[in-house]
Amino acid sequence: MTPVQGAGGGAHKASLTLALGFVAVLFGLHVLQGPRNVPLETFPALLFDRSPASFDQFVILHLRLPRILAVVMAGACLGAAGFLLQTAMRNRLGEPHILGLNAGASLAVVVLTAFPLIPLPVAAKPFAASLGAFLLFGAVLALSAGGRDRFSPVRVIFFGIALSAMANALVSAILILDEDTLEQLRFWLLGDSAGVQMSAIAAAAPTVVIGLVGAALVMPRLAALSLGDNLARGLGASVKRTRLIALLMAALLSGSAVSLIGPIGFVGLVAPALWPRLHNKPSVAALLLVTLSGAGLLLAADSLAAGILAPRELPTGALTGLVGAPVFIWLVLRTLR
Template sequence: MTAMSSAGHSRERHALLLMLSVLAVLAILHIQQGARPIPATVMLDAVLSPDRDAFDHFVILSLRLPRASACIVGGAAFGAAGFLLQVAMRNRLAEPHVLGLNAGASLAVVLVTTYQPVVLPDILMPFAASLGAAGLFGLVLALSALGSGRFDPVRMVFFGIALSALASALVSAILILNEDTLEQLRFWLVGDAAGGGAAAVWSILPAVALGLVAGCLLMPQLATFSLGESISVALGASVHRTRIAALVVTALLCGSAVSLVGPIGFVGLMAPALWPRLHQRPSLGAFLLVAGSGAAILLAADILALGLLAPTELPTGALTGLAGAPVFIWLVARRLT
């Protein structure tokens, strides 16, 4: 038993190391991409001896680094949110985009931006978005659980999709009637890491860090879920409370990520799918692994978005959609046969 688990730990460590090095390579590739050709030596210069008046240094330090960080932070949040959701709901198909969290968060952001009931400081936008995500997801949960008393995975996916459609109908209604907000939000709405800049990354960092730490703390309790609900109850885990806590954390992570990079879907579906048998042994290591993979996926998608049709930038969210929807199809096909 101990031998087995230590073998598992060392495998996990290897995977974590592998993932971190992939992340580093991707980050360097990402920073090299851009509309302005900048030689590698200048990049080193920019980091080692930044010159305030050199535009190349500015591009590296204030445009590309923040954009790469936005991808890393946002991707990690999306990946972690997806994994938390999947473990807590015991549902491989659970993902913020599929279950309506993204749609709820974007509805909240569009509402706040258009009608400005209160002028929100940037640092509070992630929380408004999280509130929207939690609201819509709460509705999905209520509809799929009430009456039967338990969360049926497939029903949840259906309700998630139906309510997402509803929220996006409301979003497009608002934007059709308001041309200028549409112009302001059109890129963000389909997922765009360029939007915020360094300030925005800093302003959501506390929320994401809070979410990741909370996720780490919850992981050991959630791990017992994989044994089945009755066993985890017998082991003394408070299934209900842990689950609620996990969902609140998910909403926080997802809302922060949406307010930074827009409603990008499927990262949380693809990240765990990269690692076979991850769901059988959910653990702290697995959680970090998935968060890192989410960051790597979003970085890779953003590299493609920048480079595929350069100089035209594609919306990052569309690329994760093109890559992630087949993963969803594959998961469904495997699940139901």
């Protein structure tokens, strides 16, 4: 992919077509990927001659399709969350994993799994993760608000990394003391998409929809904020309310992604970085573009994780970290120049 060469509708349309085609091709290839070769005639049969006795159809419907749908949803959420954070805070280094949202979501899920005041139903997991993401990121912002350089990128990233480390330490302590929770969540904490059930996808769907619709609705106000706070106020936009809504939607999206496949890093950083000029004029088309890019990036990472050491699999989160960390370092060096 190449960066968008402008904010015009034609450029957006071409970029959206490219991103959608990229996701569609990866989706199709991933469905075919696996230790068992599934004949191509299985796919028409799924539509016109579905048979409960067909093992090939079972593999597609109950093993591969839920995994791919979860990856697409999580990647889309992370791409959109990264764009919201970067746009609302005017910080190109904003990303759910770096700023603590993923760590907060993970901590919330682990705590409620290990110490359930009430049984945590599957449907409540995305909301619990989203609440954890919002609370920890709220703490990051509260700490970043002091001093002369309020909310500077370096301060926000520093406190995000520090509080993420603290949350991850708490998660590790809980898992060491509670072997049942460790056994239940150990693969999920690595960012692993294998074994995702359709029930988890259905549970995350409401928060995904709310997050994406809310993000689309706040885009015009974020476009006003991109002109500067004073001019945005002159155009009738409430700066604090707009940022709060954007950050709430980012927390919802991050929590949804974490609830599905665990804390995946750097997708929210890389997806917007593919199209750097989108930050100059946020729009619904720009949001859709980074959403598709996030889905495509995570699909590519998951496909590679499943196939690079076949028949053994790597955690998807390991590959996103290997690719995303150098991108983060490059962006930091470019920002500090």
